[in-house]
Amino acid sequence: MAFRHKNTRRIEGLDSNVWVEFTKVAADPSIVNLGQGLPDISPPSYVKEELANVAAVDRLNQYTRGFGHPLLVKALSQVYERVCGRKIDPLTDILVTVGGYGSLFSTIQALIEEGDEVIIIEPFYDCYEPMVKMAGAKPVFIPLRNKNDGNSASSADWVLDPAELAKKFNSKTKAIILNTPHNPIGKVFTREELQVIADLCIKHDTLCISDEVYEWLVYKGKKHIKIATLPGMWERTITIGSAGKTYSVTGWKLGWSIGPQNLIKHLQVVHQNTLYTCPTPLQEALARAFWIDYKRMDDPDCYFYSLSRELESKRDRMAQLLQEVGLKPVIPDGGYFMIADVSTLHVDLSDEDGNQPYDYKFVRWMIKSKKLSAIPLSAFCGPETKGQFEKYIRFCFIKEDSTLDAAEVILKNWTKQKN
Amino acid sequence: MLRRAGPSLRHFLLERNCSAGYSSCSSEAKMSRPVQARRLEGVDKNIWVEFVKLAATYSTVNLGQGFPDFPPPDFLKEEFTRAFSGEKHMLHQYTRAFGHPPLVKILAQLFGKLLGRDLDPMTNVMVTVGAYQALFCCFQAFVDEGDEVIIIEPFFDCYEPMVKMAGGTPVFIPLRPKAPKDGKLMSSADWKLDPAELASKFSERTKAIVLNSPNNPLGKVFSREELELIADLCVKHDVLCISDEVYEWLVYDGKEHVRIASLRGMWDRTVSIGSAGKTFSVTGWKVGWTVGPNRLLQHIRTVHQNSVYHCATAAQEVVAQGFQREFEHYGKPDSYFVQMPKEMQQKRDQLVQSLVAVGMKPIVPEGTYFLVADISEFKSDVPDVPNSDEPYDSRFAKWMVKNKGLAAIPLSAFYCGPHKNNYNSFIRFCFAKEEATLKAADDILQKWKLEKTTP
Numbered sequence: 001m002a003f004r005h006k007n008t009r010r011i012e013g014l015d016s017n018v019w020v021e022f023t024k025v026a027a028d029p030s031i032v033n034l035g036q037g038l039p040d041i042s043p044p045s046y047v048k049e050e051l052a053n054v055a056a057v058d059r060l061n062q063y064t065r066g067f068g069h070p071l072l073v074k075a076l077s078q079v080y081e082r083v084c085g086r087k088i089d090p091l092t093d094i095l096v097t098v099g100g101y102g103s104l105f106s107t108i109q110a111l112i113e114e115g116d117e118v119i120i121i122e123p124f125y126d127c128y129e130p131m132v133k134m135a136g137a138k139p140v141f142i143p144l145r146n147k148n149d150g151n152s153a154s155s156a157d158w159v160l161d162p163a164e165l166a167k168k169f170n171s172k173t174k175a176i177i178l179n180t181p182h183n184p185i186g187k188v189f190t191r192e193e194l195q196v197i198a199d200l201c202i203k204h205d206t207l208c209i210s211d212e213v214y215e216w217l218v219y220k221g222k223k224h225i226k227i228a229t230l231p232g233m234w235e236r237t238i239t240i241g242s243a244g245k246t247y248s249v250t251g252w253k254l255g256w257s258i259g260p261q262n263l264i265k266h267l268q269v270v271h272q273n274t275l276y277t278c279p280t281p282l283q284e285a286l287a288r289a290f291w292i293d294y295k296r297m298d299d300p301d302c303y304f305y306s307l308s309r310e311l312e313s314k315r316d317r318m319a320q321l322l323q324e325v326g327l328k329p330v331i332p333d334g335g336y337f338m339i340a341d342v343s344t345l346h347v348d349l350s351d352e353d354g355n356q357p358y359d360y361k362f363v364r365w366m367i368k369s370k371k372l373s374a375i376p377l378s379a380f381c382g383p384e385t386k387g388q389f390e391k392y393i394r395f396c397f398i399k400e401d402s403t404l405d406a407a408e409v410i411l412k413n414w415t416k417q418k419n
Numbered sequence: 420m421l422r423r424a425g426p427s428l429r430h431f432l433l434e435r436n437c438s439a440g441y442s443s444c445s446s447e448a449k450m451s452r453p454v455q456a457r458r459l460e461g462v463d464k465n466i467w468v469e470f471v472k473l474a475a476t477y478s479t480v481n482l483g484q485g486f487p488d489f490p491p492p493d494f495l496k497e498e499f500t501r502a503f504s505g506e507k508h509m510l511h512q513y514t515r516a517f518g519h520p521p522l523v524k525i526l527a528q529l530f531g532k533l534l535g536r537d538l539d540p541m542t543n544v545m546v547t548v549g550a551y552q553a554l555f556c557c558f559q560a561f562v563d564e565g566d567e568v569i570i571i572e573p574f575f576d577c578y579e580p581m582v583k584m585a586g587g588t589p590v591f592i593p594l595r596p597k598a599p600k601d602g603k604l605m606s607s608a609d610w611k612l613d614p615a616e617l618a619s620k621f622s623e624r625t626k627a628i629v630l631n632s633p634n635n636p637l638g639k640v641f642s643r644e645e646l647e648l649i650a651d652l653c654v655k656h657d658v659l660c661i662s663d664e665v666y667e668w669l670v671y672d673g674k675e676h677v678r679i680a681s682l683r684g685m686w687d688r689t690v691s692i693g694s695a696g697k698t699f700s701v702t703g704w705k706v707g708w709t710v711g712p713n714r715l716l717q718h719i720r721t722v723h724q725n726s727v728y729h730c731a732t733a734a735q736e737v738v739a740q741g742f743q744r745e746f747e748h749y750g751k752p753d754s755y756f757v758q759m760p761k762e763m764q765q766k767r768d769q770l771v772q773s774l775v776a777v778g779m780k781p782i783v784p785e786g787t788y789f790l791v792a793d794i795s796e797f798k799s800d801v802p803d804v805p806n807s808d809e810p811y812d813s814r815f816a817k818w819m820v821k822n823k824g825l826a827a828i829p830l831s832a833f834y835c836g837p838h839k840n841n842y843n844s845f846i847r848f849c850f851a852k853e854e855a856t857l858k859a860a861d862d863i864l865q866k867w868k869l870e871k872t873t874p
């Protein structure tokens with residue numbers, strides 16, 4: 001009898017993924033990997049120590065509270081009460097999830113369904129689109145546009161057109177997904193820009209899913225503003241955070257969703273029907289690290305601030321290296337990614353597979369011939385804008401000095417070969 | 420497909436977001452439309468939320484939720500400390516999304532040996548956040564609206580809401596108890612499926628059957644013949660088998676855990692699910708896995724990459740080391756897989772004795788660390804309430820934890836709504852507990868019995 005079992009409708013077309021190809025690179029030690037957002041710097045020592053200590057406590061090896069380990073949700077509520085200036089109930093207003101990724105999934109499964117439209121700002125962290133589709137809803141894209149028309153020195157140059165944005169909202173719009181600081185461009189949305197979005201959310205009674213995993217990584221002169229703190233926004237916003245990005249421990253896969261009880265309770269229902277609890281030892285170690293930094297939130301040595309200082313110099317170095325090879329990087333105001341237009345190098349890519357977008361061909365060529373990896377930007381946009389974004393590639397700079405040194409050697413040689 | 424409610428209906432269905440005592444919303448704009456997705460309908464209730472809270476508040480002896488109160492094996496704790504005291508800081512970063520290479524490699528080796536086939540670690544194994552997430556991925560990957568999924572009662576309670584959330588229809592079939600021979604204690608082996616009844620549950624809409632062996636809560640270990648019965652029906656009707664085998668190492672009295680994926684015609688249509696939490700007594704680490712043919716696992720990978728993507732590296736690294744050690748010690752007396760069931764069997768027997776001594780009638784489990792007991796003798800303490808919405812055993816369990824400090828779980832938790840009153844004088848105990856805990860439980864039971872018999 002023929003085997004009739006294929007995939008369900010909800011995952012139709014969602015099987016391919018940019019990371020499947022480009023993370024394989026990470027396993028090859030001969031390639032300098034500036035692709036996937038993977039820190040190769042060490043997390044702070046107290047974070048590593050706390051994790052090593054927890055195994056000694058027997059009960060921490062067993063199940064904890066499903067919606068979040070009590071010590072952790074308490075720590076999160078304290079930190080975010082301070083940041084947001086409002087009371088946050090650790091038991092009802094917070095859900096701990098498997099990374100920021102898990103928070104996005106829980107939020108979308110809880111609140112989005114067939115018939116809904118969800119606005120996604122391009123370029124976008126690539127999972128937003130398949131997650132919205134898996135929930136049966138329709139993604140509606142709007143691109144950030146380079147206001148300086150080609151010459152973009154800063155992520156701040158990339159903006160939404162308010163009139164264009166307003167046109168994307170209609171009675172079917174259930175939510176808009178906001179990512180600030182933004183991956184891949186590094187844009188930090190200003191208060192005015194957030195107000196434009198907030199006004200539309202309120203006018204159209206729409207939810208806001210605010211992915212703020214890079215919230216602590218903002219550079220000099222910039223401030224991260226939480227859209228949930230704008231008037232009228234708390235009750236319609238889910239704010240997502242990540243331990244991986246906060247403490248440079250992407251492998252801990254812990255994140256959280258914070259919002260009003262009447263929204264979070266639905267995320268909790270999804271969570272109790274998907275994985276029920278997150279790992280206890282990691283949550284305990286994370287909670288202890290949070291308490292350490294909570295106590296010094298007035299101190300510049302607090303990791304929430306010291307990490308961004310450390311990364312700012314790496315950002316500046318990365319930008320310089322790329323400029324020396326003739327690239328024009330877009331200097332990010334936040335996050336740990338930097339994009340650059342590579343079409344200006346006029347590299348001969350005729351040997352690469354013709355059907356692919358330019359940036360995919362470029363990155364594959366660069367991996368092969370320069371032993372340097374990055375991520376093609378067209379992976380982060382919808383079908384209509386691939387033409388606009390395919391000349392950009394994304395570099396990750398949360399890397400040890402030795403990695404950046406190795407990148408420097410490659411880039412300097414590249415310059416020599418050109419001249 | 421259901422059409423979405425139009426604007427006029429939407430305002431009808433106002434979400435109440437202000438409840439008594441929740442004061443912060445009064446002066447702010449309200450979200451006025453129904454916010455939650457329809458897939459959450461009917462899956463919001465969860466017995467654990469209530470019973471875990473009760474145990475935390477009232478219990479002095481917690482034999483309720485299924486987790487050990489003894490430590491994990493020393494070799495595992497040592498591995499953990501070793502991994503994180505060293506300089507290997509990349510263990511704190513993402514690993515391979517479908518499973519940390521050392522872990523999938525050893526799982527492929529071990530399960531290849533157990534199933535008698537060559538397994539590719541990259542395509543025949545996928546790591547999940549506990550067996551719970553493995554189950555979720557299976558239902559999301561294979562169950563569409565309109566599909567039926569056969570669930571054997573009593574069942575681990577998440578199967579039903581997961582099927583519903585995927586838009587499927589659960590079809591239930593009970594294990595039916597046969598009275599044991601005179602004088603003998605009932606065994607989980609006495610609870611059986613009726614073959615004709617089982618066959619009648621398969622229809623053209625049947626997508627899958629969920630098998631849980633060893634079974635939580637009864638502790639039944641399905642025999643080869645019973646599994647062949649299920650397998651024949653799966654093959655005949657071209658149905659998938661989701662095989663939850665998390666308690667695979669906890670089998671007693673020399674019984675054999677038979678893996679349904681090893682039966683004829685079954686490898687191609689079975690996803691086998693396992694759990695490090697149960698295998699190594701580390702429920703809090705939430706590491707599970709699926710093993711199966713690539714043509715099924717590919718779809719499970721798609722769900723995984725669009726839901727959590729990566730599992731935590733730390734726990735996977737240590738579990739891989741644990742499995743490596745067990746693979747090397749396989750079958751030897753100092754293997755954890757040999758020692759653990761031996762110790763558990765003793766604990767089982769100890770609890771059985773305690774219960775028999777006071778007049779609770781245990782169903783002796785062939786496997787798992789759960790035991791179900793008939794509490795009919797104690798019913799007089801908790802009078803029946805006619806026309807109550809709540810099943811009797813649930814009221815009994817709540818009374819017991821509040822008044823005796825002993826936590827257990829009502830068997831009705833493991834039945835679907837309409838069947839919750841079918842076996843309403845049974846409660847489930849977890850015996851994965853230290854000596855001291857089981858002794859304390861015994862003390863409570865003895866005292867209780869004494870109170871009943873003393874006028």
